[in-house]
Amino acid sequence: MQTIFFKNKPRIVATGTVAGPKECAGVVGKYVDKTLTDDMFGESTYEKAECKMLSYAISRAIENAGATEEDVDLLISGDLLNQIISASFAARDFDVPFLGVYGACSTLAEAFALAGALIDGGYAKRIVGATGSHFSSAERQYRYPLELGNTRPPQAQWTVTGAGGAFIADMGVSNSQIALTSATFGRVVDFGITDVNNMGAAMAPAAADTVLRHLRDTGRRAEDYDLILTGDLGALGSRIFKDLVWEKGVDLQKNHVDCGEIIYKVIEDEFQGGSGAGCSAVVFNSYVYDKLKKGELNRVLLAATGALLSTVSSGQGESIPCICHAVSIENV
Amino acid sequence: MQTIFFKNKPRIVATGTVAGPKECAGVVGKYVDKTLTDDMFGESTYEKAECKMLSYAISRAIENAGATEEDVDLLISGDLLNQIISASFAARDFDVPFLGVYGACSTLAEAFALAGALIDGGYAKRIVGATGSHFSSAERQYRYPLELGNTRPPQAQWTVTGAGGAFIADMGVSNSQIALTSATFGRVVDFGITDVNNMGAAMAPAAADTVLRHLRDTGRRAEDYDLILTGDLGALGSRIFKDLVWEKGVDLQKNHVDCGEIIYKVIEDEFQGGSGAGCSAVVFNSYVYDKLKKGELNRVLLAATGALLSTVSSGQGESIPCICHAVSIENV
Numbered sequence: 274m275q276t277i278f279f280k281n282k283p284r285i286v287a288t289g290t291v292a293g294p295k296e297c298a299g300v301v302g303k304y305v306d307k308t309l310t311d312d313m314f315g316e317s318t319y320e321k322a323e324c325k326m327l328s329y330a331i332s333r334a335i336e337n338a339g340a341t342e343e344d345v346d347l348l349i350s351g352d353l354l355n356q357i358i359s360a361s362f363a364a365r366d367f368d369v370p371f372l373g374v375y376g377a378c379s380t381l382a383e384a385f386a387l388a389g390a391l392i393d394g395g396y397a398k399r400i401v402g403a404t405g406s407h408f409s410s411a412e413r414q415y416r417y418p419l420e421l422g423n424t425r426p427p428q429a430q431w432t433v434t435g436a437g438g439a440f441i442a443d444m445g446v447s448n449s450q451i452a453l454t455s456a457t458f459g460r461v462v463d464f465g466i467t468d469v470n471n472m473g474a475a476m477a478p479a480a481a482d483t484v485l486r487h488l489r490d491t492g493r494r495a496e497d498y499d500l501i502l503t504g505d506l507g508a509l510g511s512r513i514f515k516d517l518v519w520e521k522g523v524d525l526q527k528n529h530v531d532c533g534e535i536i537y538k539v540i541e542d543e544f545q546g547g548s549g550a551g552c553s554a555v556v557f558n559s560y561v562y563d564k565l566k567k568g569e570l571n572r573v574l575l576a577a578t579g580a581l582l583s584t585v586s587s588g589q590g591e592s593i594p595c596i597c598h599a600v601s602i603e604n605v
Numbered sequence: 606m607q608t609i610f611f612k613n614k615p616r617i618v619a620t621g622t623v624a625g626p627k628e629c630a631g632v633v634g635k636y637v638d639k640t641l642t643d644d645m646f647g648e649s650t651y652e653k654a655e656c657k658m659l660s661y662a663i664s665r666a667i668e669n670a671g672a673t674e675e676d677v678d679l680l681i682s683g684d685l686l687n688q689i690i691s692a693s694f695a696a697r698d699f700d701v702p703f704l705g706v707y708g709a710c711s712t713l714a715e716a717f718a719l720a721g722a723l724i725d726g727g728y729a730k731r732i733v734g735a736t737g738s739h740f741s742s743a744e745r746q747y748r749y750p751l752e753l754g755n756t757r758p759p760q761a762q763w764t765v766t767g768a769g770g771a772f773i774a775d776m777g778v779s780n781s782q783i784a785l786t787s788a789t790f791g792r793v794v795d796f797g798i799t800d801v802n803n804m805g806a807a808m809a810p811a812a813a814d815t816v817l818r819h820l821r822d823t824g825r826r827a828e829d830y831d832l833i834l835t836g837d838l839g840a841l842g843s844r845i846f847k848d849l850v851w852e853k854g855v856d857l858q859k860n861h862v863d864c865g866e867i868i869y870k871v872i873e874d875e876f877q878g879g880s881g882a883g884c885s886a887v888v889f890n891s892y893v894y895d896k897l898k899k900g901e902l903n904r905v906l907l908a909a910t911g912a913l914l915s916t917v918s919s920g921q922g923e924s925i926p927c928i929c930h931a932v933s934i935e936n937v
Contacts, residue, residue: 275678275702277728318921346607347790354915355687357707361793361913365926370607370790372715373913373928375689375705383704387719394726396609414917458679458702461693581693581705583686585746589650594697596705 275458276490282452282605283392285439286340286399288558289333291326292435293408296547296555299537304559305435306333312409312434320354323407323436327352328363330436330554331403338399338440338447345369346397349384350438353377353406353550354414360404369401377579378476378505379459380404380550381437381557382598385575386456388441389600393453398446403438406549415469415584428471430507430533430548437551437558451565452605456598457487461581463594469587473510473533473545476578479595480506481517484576487599488523495523499570502561503597504553504577505533507545532556553577571604607790608822614784614937615724617771617897618672620890621665623658624767625740628879628887631870636891637767638665644741644766652686655739655768659684660695662768662886663735670772670779677701678729681716682770685709685738685882686746692736701733709911710808710837711791712736712882713769713889714930717907718788720773721932725785730778735770738881747801747916760803762839762865762880769886771894783897784937788930789819793913795926801914805842805865805877807925808910812838813849815929816908820855823933827855831902834893835929836885836909837865839877864888885909903936 290305297308307329314322314329327350335345348367350360351374364371376383384402391397409419411432417423441453462482466475480503488495495501495518506514511531518525532553533546557575564570576599582591622637629640639661646654646661659682667677680699682692683706696703708715716734723729741751743764749755773785794814798807812835820827827833827850838846843863850857864885865878889907896902908931914923 277723320917320921351707353688355917356685356709356913356915358913358915358918361926361928362918362923364793365795368792371793371928372719372790373707375683375707377688387704390723390726390728391609394722394728396722396726458704460700461696461703463697581688581690583688583690585652585687586690586694589652591694594693596693596703 274490276455276487277390278455279389279393279453281393282444282454283389283441284444284447284449285451286442286447286449287334287337288439288562289330289337290437290555290559291329292555296433296435296536300535301555301559304563319407319409323405323410324359324362326436327359327403327405328366330438331401334401334438334440342367345399345401347372347400349374349387349400349402350404351375351380352404353411376596377581378550379577379579379596379598381554382575382577382600385600386598389453389456392443399442401438401440404550404554405436406432406551408432408434411549426470427544428509430472430545432549433547433551433555435551435555437554439558450604452603453600454603455491455601457483459483459597461594461596463592465592467592472548472580473507474513475580475593476595477506477510477513477517479597480514480576480578483597483599485521495525498528498572498574500573501525501529502573502575503531505548506531507533509545565604573602575600575602606822608787608819609722610787611721611725611785613725614776614786615721615773616776616779616781617783618774618779618781619666619669620771620894621662621669622769622887622891623661624887628765628767628868631868633868633887633891636895651739651741655737655742656691656694658768659691659735659737660698662770663733666733666770666772674699677731677733679704679732681706681719681732681734682736683707683712684736685743708928709913710882711909711911711928711930713886714907714909714932717932718930721785721788724775731774733770733772736882736886737768738764738883740764740766743881758802759876760841762804762877764881765879765883765887767883767887769890771890782936784935785932786935787823787933789815791815791929793926793928795924797924799924801919804880804912805839806845807912808927809838809842809845809849811927811929812846812908812910815931817850817853819931827857830860830904830906832905833857833861834905834907835863837880838863839865841877897936905934907932907934
């Protein structure tokens with residue numbers, strides 16, 4: 274049993290999101306709090322822009338909850354950059370205790386799961402969980418400097434420039450009906466993929482492992498969820514994920530959507546769709562949260578995956594270990 | 606109030622530690638489970654050696670607790686390497702849910718605090734919290750390749766080659782008398798230090814902030830603790846820390862010890878003493894845990910600090926934000 278249950282059903286009171294112009298040209302455009310006109314956000318470097326987006330998403334989630342910084346007991350955040358500098362430097366802007374986490378693109382689900390447990394257990398009343406990513410800082414850290422003009426292989430994804438977070442609170446302090454009800458912490462799964470451009474294939478087995486365990490632990494069927502939302506498997510990874518769970522007798526054809534698959538209008542450059550910690554952070558906290566609020570969705574399993582590689586591990590010939598954390602979010 | 610209290614007092618059942626030959630020449634030598642004869646641990650790269658040490662410490666903690674991998678509900682770990690690859694790749698060795706955290710050298714305390722809350726809240730019965738570091742992988746990631754033979758300035762510290770972890774369990778499943786009783790999550794504190802060789806000065810204000818808040822939140826005086834154990838402030842940082850709390854009316858002359866200050870026999874190379882996530886992981890889980898078991902210490906505040914910088918943040922002119930998480934560990 275690796276699923277934990279939240280008896281007191283902590284509430285998502287509000288969210289805050291910001292995304293770049295390319296991201297906002299798609300489905301999330303009309304739901305995000307702020308659309309950037311360029312990807313620098315007035316800063317001098319991509320990394321500083323990424324940090325500023327994360328800081329903005331945190332502030333905006335607090336503001337949208339009608340709260341102030343003093344109300345927040347804990348900030349849980351992480352990101353893709355070395356030593357999670359976006360999260361640490363964003364945390365410097367707030368006089369709030371900070372818990373740094375690392376789960377690559379699974380960070381949003383990891384932060385939500387921890388926030389759920391800490392609030393449900395009575396250790397905190399109000400927690401902000403947030404993450405983000407930036408296409409240009411990710412490219413130069415994980416792959417090549419953009420200036421080289423490298424071509425992208427067809428299995429590649431496009432790292433989302435954006436950030437999102439949620440203000441999560443004890444049921445006693447909010448009348449929001451959108452609650453965290455359970456969470457499944459994932460195991461590290463490594464299927465031996467070494468192609469760092471093929472993250473979808475690397476992460477799909479981790480997603481399948483966690484989603485299947487979640488269903489087994491909770492005694493639920495896939496169709497009990499209106500939506501099983503993976504983070505950034507992309508088009509190819511998403512198909513592999515559905516095949517893997519199908520082999521175990523679970524049919525996700527009707528209710529599975531991948532954030533990476535829907536965030537862009539798929540044109541030439543993005544190939545398999547979006548990726549990055551910001552992908553599920555933006556899609557869940559804008560578009561999906563809005564549908565939960567309106568009652569168009571009532572039960573969502575957010576299953577965000579992360580590829581736990583670094584340039585050093587790949588350079589030393591290692592394959593890509595992956596993880597998936599899942600959180601059940603429901604209208605109660 | 607940023608301190609959380611553990612009513613059910615989760616127990617540290619056992620620990621596991623491994624350290625390099627240089628580390629074992631000092632005070633921890635006779636307490637660690639395994640002393641390496643060289644710093645490669647039979648691996649081909651420093652990073653793989655670091656990962657193997659962490660994996661060893663986790664296995665050994667489980668074994669010393671008389672348990673097996675199947676008994677463990679969750680592994681909480683992180684390290685200093687980009688994308689915490691030591692922790693992620695070590696987690697791949699275990700079929701156990703994994704929670705990646707990042708707090709630089711404060712990781713041990715962060716992992717213990719989370720383990721305490723998740724067990725105390727009834728979400729898990731048995732958790733392993735562990736971390737480690739390696740001198741050579743840290744040098745080439747944060748500073749220069751060793752082959753360059755750069756000289757070290759006098760304010761520098763020496764990253765500990767070692768790893769340590771603890772098997773923490775619900776009081777109902779263990780008769781250990783060593784318990785986690787409370788934890789204080791730290792805020793990010795930045796005093797504007799930009800010298801990446803002067804981590805002690807950068808981290809001391811974070812340590813002072815968290816320790817003072819812990820004492821205020823718990824209503825305890827410094828002398829209520831037999832030992833207030835900081836992680837790796839080093840000799841200089843330790844003096845600054847004591848001065849900062851002294852200014853607030855707290856005298857730590859008699860009961861403060863810094864892991865970095867005691868791990869080495871101070872000879873020429875280490876200057877200010879040890880540092881790295883492995884520093885407090887090795888010193889606490891071997892030497893200090895042994896004294897707790899023997900009743901020579903009964904109440905210890907483990908206050909591990911982390912410097913949340915990266916080479917990119919420093920290269921872009923940023924100062925060093927720091928954090929300190931504290932956990933109270935007592936003979937009950």
